Amino acid sequence: MLFDSHSHTKFSADSEMQAKDALQAAARAGVGLVFTEHLDLDFPGEDVFEFSPQKYWQEYLPLRGDQLRLGVEIGLEQGTLARSRAFVAEVPFDLVIGSIHLLEHHDLYYPDYYRGRSKEQVFHAYFQTMAEQIRACDFCDVLGHIDYIVRYAPYEEHTLDYTQFHEGIDAVLRAVIETGKVMELNTRRLGDKAACEDLLPVYQRYHALGGRYVTLGSDAHTPEAIGVNFAAGQQLAAAAGLQLVTFKARKMELCQ
Numbered sequence: 001m002l003f004d005s006h007s008h009t010k011f012s013a014d015s016e017m018q019a020k021d022a023l024q025a026a027a028r029a030g031v032g033l034v035f036t037e038h039l040d041l042d043f044p045g046e047d048v049f050e051f052s053p054q055k056y057w058q059e060y061l062p063l064r065g066d067q068l069r070l071g072v073e074i075g076l077e078q079g080t081l082a083r084s085r086a087f088v089a090e091v092p093f094d095l096v097i098g099s100i101h102l103l104e105h106h107d108l109y110y111p112d113y114y115r116g117r118s119k120e121q122v123f124h125a126y127f128q129t130m131a132e133q134i135r136a137c138d139f140c141d142v143l144g145h146i147d148y149i150v151r152y153a154p155y156e157e158h159t160l161d162y163t164q165f166h167e168g169i170d171a172v173l174r175a176v177i178e179t180g181k182v183m184e185l186n187t188r189r190l191g192d193k194a195a196c197e198d199l200l201p202v203y204q205r206y207h208a209l210g211g212r213y214v215t216l217g218s219d220a221h222t223p224e225a226i227g228v229n230f231a232a233g234q235q236l237a238a239a240a241g242l243q244l245v246t247f248k249a250r251k252m253e254l255c256q
C-alpha cells in the first residue's frame with residue numbers, strides 16, 4: 001500500500017485536523033497515513049510547536065494499525081538536538097522526520113531572514129545547515145522536504161536549480177545516504193510541472209550517489225491535502241529509479 005508519510009493533525013500547532021477526518025480522506029485517496037506532528041523546540045514567534053508524546057500516544061494508539069502510523073516531524077537546530085533526541089525516546093514512534101524550518105533562528109516562513117540576503121547566500125546557508133544537522137541527528141529516519149525553502153523564499157524565481165546549487169545539494173544527499181537515512185519526496189509543490197522538472201535532477205543525483213529509497217509526503221494540514229499530487233510523486237520517483245517506502249516502528253517497509 002502506498003503511504004502518505006507526512007501529515008499533521010491537531011497535535012501540531014498549525015493544524016486543526018481531526019484524526020477521523022484524516023483517516024477518511026486517506027481511505028478516499030487509497031493511501032495509508034503517517035501522522036508526523038510538529039516538534040520544533042524553542043521555536044521563534046507566538047505558536048508553540050510542541051506536544052505531549054504521552055497524550056498523543058494515549059489518544060491515537062487505538063487508531064494505529066495497517067492504515068495509520070504515528071510519527072513526528074522534528075525541526076532540526078543545533079541548540080535543541082539533545083532535547084529532541086530525548087523526546088523521540090518517550091514513546092515508540094513509527095517514523096521520525098528531520099526538517100529544517102529555521103536558519104540562524106529565523107523562521108523561513110516569514111520574509112525577515114531573506115531581507116538583504118541574495119538567493120545564493122540564503123540557499124547556500126540552507127543546504128549547509130541541512131547537511132550539518134542531518135549528520136548531527138542520530139534520531140531521525142527521513143529528511144523532510146529538501147525544497148521547503150522554495151515555498152517561501154521571496155525571490156523572483158521559485159525554483160531549486162540543481163546546477164546552480166549542486167555543491168550544497170550534493171552535501172545534503174551524501175549526508176542522508178552516509179547516515180543511513182532516506183529522502184522524502186514532498187508532494188506539496190508537485191502540482192506545478194516546473195517544480196517536478198526542478199526536482200528530478202535532485203532525486204536522480206540521489207540515486208547516482210547511492211540512494212535507493214524515498215518516502216512520499218503531502219505535508220497535509222487539512223483533509224483535502226492528503227495524498228495530493230501523489231501521481232506526480234510516483235512518476236518522479238520512478239523516473240529517478242527510486243523505490244517508495246514508509247516506516248513502521250522505525251523500520252523501513254517497501255510500498256508495493
Ligand SMILES: [Zn+2]
Pocket residue numbers: 073099101144145
Ligand atoms: Zn516541515
Ligand SMILES: [Zn+2]
Pocket residue numbers: 006007008073219
Ligand atoms: Zn510538515
